[in-house]
Amino acid sequence: MNKSGLKLRGVNLGSWLVLEKWMVPSLFEGLAATDETTWCAELGERAGERLRAHWNRWITRDDFAWLAERGLNAVRIPVGHWIFGPDYPYHPSYGEARHPFVEGGIAVLDRAMQWAEEHGLRVVLDLHAASGCQNGFDNGGIKDVCEWHTRPEYREHSLSVLERLAERYREHPALHAIEVLNEPRWDVPTDYLKAYNLDAYARIRRYCPPERVAVVLHDGFRDFREYLGFMQEPEYRNVIFDIHRYQCFERGDIDMDIYGHMNKAAGIWKAEADGIITELGLPTICGEWSLGLDLKVVSLWADGPFNHALEHMDAFQENVAYRGYAAAQLATFEKYQGWFFWNYKTETTPAWCFRDCVERGWLPSSFA
Numbered sequence: 001m002n003k004s005g006l007k008l009r010g011v012n013l014g015s016w017l018v019l020e021k022w023m024v025p026s027l028f029e030g031l032a033a034t035d036e037t038t039w040c041a042e043l044g045e046r047a048g049e050r051l052r053a054h055w056n057r058w059i060t061r062d063d064f065a066w067l068a069e070r071g072l073n074a075v076r077i078p079v080g081h082w083i084f085g086p087d088y089p090y091h092p093s094y095g096e097a098r099h100p101f102v103e104g105g106i107a108v109l110d111r112a113m114q115w116a117e118e119h120g121l122r123v124v125l126d127l128h129a130a131s132g133c134q135n136g137f138d139n140g141g142i143k144d145v146c147e148w149h150t151r152p153e154y155r156e157h158s159l160s161v162l163e164r165l166a167e168r169y170r171e172h173p174a175l176h177a178i179e180v181l182n183e184p185r186w187d188v189p190t191d192y193l194k195a196y197n198l199d200a201y202a203r204i205r206r207y208c209p210p211e212r213v214a215v216v217l218h219d220g221f222r223d224f225r226e227y228l229g230f231m232q233e234p235e236y237r238n239v240i241f242d243i244h245r246y247q248c249f250e251r252g253d254i255d256m257d258i259y260g261h262m263n264k265a266a267g268i269w270k271a272e273a274d275g276i277i278t279e280l281g282l283p284t285i286c287g288e289w290s291l292g293l294d295l296k297v298v299s300l301w302a303d304g305p306f307n308h309a310l311e312h313m314d315a316f317q318e319n320v321a322y323r324g325y326a327a328a329q330l331a332t333f334e335k336y337q338g339w340f341f342w343n344y345k346t347e348t349t350p351a352w353c354f355r356d357c358v359e360r361g362w363l364p365s366s367f368a
Contacts, residue, residue, distance in 0.1 A: 012342045013343075037091070074124065122177075124176055126216075131157045133148055165178055166208045177213060178213065215238065216239075224280055243285075246288070290341060291357055294351070322351065322360075
């Protein structure tokens, strides 16, 4: 059965197999670390016990059940290039440790796939952090380093991880798609990125036929029109284009009032969706979005000022604003093949925590 026609409505299970400090600051207390790489390098032998406890606590079978009960049908699971253990290239940020990352993540992923199958959820496996880091963000594994595209061994290791994921889960009923690289930065050359996407498709297709598994590519923070004519049928089948849409990182968005945010979501982004659907020739998902408008809680090292659209509202006005902003985004993202909220949970902020958003009434109580 070709799963590509399924409308995906889901969440990301972020900061589980790739740590992000702003979502789980309790793990980083007392440390200089800013990302999973430096966290593991700094903690050394103490990292294993602490991270395995986090893996067991952060996402459980009950979370999959909660999602299924509310009519969601998919999860996007970010993984790091170290998921299979210590066969990754060395990077100077590791310091004296040749292989700093904690082993055992693949068993956690096996368990997640099982839980997804039990609850009828589709899984998008997402290579979120690549060797050498593809974006310089903490979510890429190493903050302030973007070297993935500078050495062939980083590229080859990424392809190897994708192929091993494809081989391991090729028969798994829950596997819906494999995303070849999350958020490669805007200054990674487009031609380099396209060549990588083509090679990644070939590696995944060695094990996963297009009738069963989609291959997802991220836009790399560039206009979708740079991909017109790319990876089209019949040569390439069941390819999905992934965009991420937020309104809290650029100064123009930060300074906008709530009416501007809703207009951008239901107006400008809707027009963009119409263009993508009409011109691109690839089914598209919004793989990340949120209700977050306050930059301060998202990026613990961002420079201010930290003004935002909701800062002078009372509790009732804030609830109305979040509901309106959520509805405006959903109205647009429903035009696509699907969407995934970032994130299912956080320690810090309800606007980025899907479960909190639902329980506060900002998002619907049922997605069926």
